[in-house]
Amino acid sequence: MRTSKGRRTGRAARLAVTVSAVALLVAACSTSNGNGGGGSTTAAGKKIALLLPETKTTRYEAQDKPLFEAKVKALCSDCQILYSNADQQADQQQNQADAALTNGAKVLVLDPVDSASAASIVAKAKSQNVPVISYDRLIWTPTSTTTSPSTTRRSASSKPARWSASSRRTARARRRS
Secondary structure, eight states: OOOHHHHHHHHHHHHHHHHHHHHHHHHHHHHOOTTSSOOOOOGGGOEEEEEEOOSSSHHIIIIIHHHHHHHHHHHOTTOEEEEEEOTTOHHHHHHHHHHHHHTTOSEEEEOOSSTTTTHHHHHHHHHTTOOEEEOSSOOOOSSOOOBOGGGTTSOOOSOHHHHHHHHHHHHHHHHHO
């Protein structure tokens, strides 16, 4: 049984992996500008959108957002965070993602309100060559186009439910032995 401390540690680890992935993506985006050489970009070019699902669960505003912002600032002091909270409305999250893309976000970190409807966010971001990092909840897409820190040990299959069933069988078998 996981303790409260274990859950916090696991959440902090997922957040650290997410922020590290964002930092790598921003670094990759910032090194290629239109004139062929690497180098200088402005803060306007380093925008990261953090799209969270709701405010009813206090951890999003009290822990996840401040920890994410602090880690991004530590890794990329000139990066700008475009923060939005959907208040548990999938259509509002879609509008927020559209606004982030319009405002020049180079990476979307998305904790979807609804995993199925978030697929359209992923499709639009992909069409603009903007990577999407699925944070805390898996996004159901026809192909594997997102990265989720909590699922990085899983296969990149588009059918994670099958993985879950087999992992439960494996876990039960380990407990029996």
